[in-house]
Amino acid sequence: MANILVLDDVEDAGILIKRILTRKGHEVFNFTLEEEALEWVKQNSIDLAILDIKLKKSSGIEVLKSIKEISPTTKAIMLTGYPTLETAQQAIQLGANEYLVKPIDKHELEEKVAKVLSQK
């Protein structure tokens, strides 16, 4: 099963995702601060990063860029409550594999995580 990092400035949102994905057998690491998340990516091997677009200091797009520089093979799913097409397309250009719009649906999350992890 996969190592998954979740970065969301709202702790509860991260906990919800962790609960769903842990049941699927994944190892899930939650963060609310971008620096801590990036530090973790430097030290550990991460298969998938689930990133909220709206973070405390920067945007998930910036974090995606940094993660892809540190670890190009790490997959990414972007998470957002207020999606704009511009950020979405920007994220996809930067190598995001999927998009997840809040409110998060359990089945949708499971399906997209499984799909992204199975991509080469």
Next chain:
Amino acid sequence: MWIKKLISKVSAKSFSFEERYLLFRKILDLDRSSLEEIAKIEKIILEKIPCDFYFLAKKIDKVYLQIKELVLNLQKLNPEKYKDLLLYLKKIKFYLELNLKYALPTPQKPFVLKLEEATNPHLCGGKASSLAHLSQHLSTSSFTIPPGFVITTSAYSLFIKENQLEELIKQELESLSSAHLSQIDKVSATIIQSILNSPVPEEIKKEVHSFLENLNTKLAFRSSAYLEDSELSFAGQYESVLNISKENWTRAYKQVLASKYSPQAIFYRLKYHLPDNLTPMAVLVMPMLSPDLSGVIYTSLPQRKNCLAIYYNKGLGESLVGGKVKGDHLYLDKNNPQLSSSWIAKLFQMGIELENFSQQPLDIEWVLEKNKVFLLQARPFKFKEEDKKYNLNLPLWLKGESISPGLGTGKLFILKDLQKIKEVPLKSILFTPYLYPELTLVLDKVEGIITLEGSAASHLSHIAREMQKPILRVAHKEEILGHAGKDLTLDAYEGKIYSGKTVLPKSPRTTSLPTLNKLLKHLSNLNLISTQEGFTPQNCQSLHDIIRFCHEMAVKEIFTPEKKFSASSKAQKLSTELPLTIYLIDLSKTATSNKEKEVKLSQINSLPFQVFYQGLSHPSIPWDKIPPAFDWDKFDQMSAGIFNPQKDPELNSFALIDQDYLHFLLRFGYHFVLVDSLIGEVAEQNYIQISFKGGGGLESGRLLRLKLLKFLLKNLHFQLESQGDFLKAELKKRPRAEMSLNLKKLGFLLGKTRLLDMYLTHTNYKQYRDKLKDELEKIT
């Protein structure tokens, strides 16, 4: 009292019933029109009906706005309950837009790249990136790739944006639907002129000039759009501009850009529903060669995989590929090639090397200059697809209208009664009077369906299209009935029914771009199938789901008893022979200006009320038999006027009526029935709902009556839900005639059973049940 409880639960709303009813009708209208729109859009995508992608996007935007209005209207009926729905609708919209709205590439550097570095297809287009890829990964002596540079798709984006052409192009293309294809020449001319008349931005010029500095030959400008030479070849859609001296390069560059909007290039995109912004144009610039020979290699042939073909002519190759000259050709057996001269040997070697490297047949453009082979282009060679016209070689029996395209062959099975659905044989052709939603259950069993009624907007036809099951509609049942067991073959592409069976070609799985499949996923796929399980806003994944959710919920919202009817001054008392006090409120816009306090039956313009009343007042119902339903006058006398039912709204019956609608709260003394029904021309929207509770008899009698009602309603195909002595039943989506008959039968049944709880016992139950069943069947 339980009625009071029920009523107080509902009366929280600030709208009067009349207002809620108008909202309800508005919801039904929006439901209908948005479902029809979605069916149209789905048809365009699945049947690959040519239209511009902007046109498609505009249509989807429009249907989204309708559905948003639908949701807002439902929210008015019950704001608290549906407050999240808009959130889920917006989520679906976002997923749609991800596959619907494409931005041009960001107009940022690099605007020009050396060909060797041009490996990114997004930036450098198909032609240049495949050459760059080959030059990086294939070292060979058999051929050379000419040096060159690429003016990138970012440069294209800058050109379009700086000259403010994006909006103009969008507006022009947006008008191109299948009905307006004749406009394509005009649209093309307008866009091409605007491109040719716009200056090349300075930033691009500066970068190109630094590449041109050291070149002293004439130049060739070739198109290299994104997605060109991919799964979709775009073969010959775009222009190459040759023999250009470097002073004139901007004109040549713009000519290649403009060729993106030639009528045929536009049409090609319309056919595949390719978004314009998804195919930005890069331009490959190469020094002009002076070839002795030029031509094309097909590394394999459709009929002969072992054969490599070389087509060639003298001089430049443009007239050969353009079909202007026939040229010469050579077929070479790959296992035993006759390589009669060195240039043939070099071309053969190049073809084999490239095919082996690419692992697929290729279409290669080359030139021969001073006995040296230059590779100009290599792209996948797609064999021609099979035609969709089938020559079935069978005698034509009937013609029909196609509702879901496809082919099917089998024995005709006539479904007269939905209860016989389990008897539908495997691999049969099913004849049904109507596209009942229940037929979904046998869709994968049957080869095809012939129907008398039903449209492409029905749920069933929608699912049939997803499953590629043919459905045809015929005009007269007389042509079909009496032919059960006949061998038939349906061609629902052509709308034809043939006599006899045949072996059919496997249905071609039409390949669509993945983006189009994702669009359909959030547009028309139906995920909310059962109303029992998971019927929640969270499970809405498509616009179709949202529509279905709103429809079901609107019916639910309207199906609640109302307290304040009688307070309305519009209420009129029905003059009736029946021992019931019925007040009517006419909701129709055409309500008669009759201000009389009493209204006669003949004055009532409501189909559902009329048929229901016909059933209720059936001559065989002993209304005047003792004990009466309830003798209010006597009761009034007895209670010395303290309790006058005719003045107390809680003990009268009320009906809200429209031409095609009935909402009837009936009080038969001790028990309570609510009938809510819509019977109009659109079968998909028709329904009858009833809820039933109470009674004056013993509990055993009441429960037996409920059992009896359940049995008989089930027999009429109602869907049932019951709890204790409460029963809810529903019949949906039947054509008007069938619905009317059922409502009449329901009226009859309620009249007959109104006091049955007083008489029913375990011993006489069966006798009553069977007698009623017979009587019901006789009602026509």
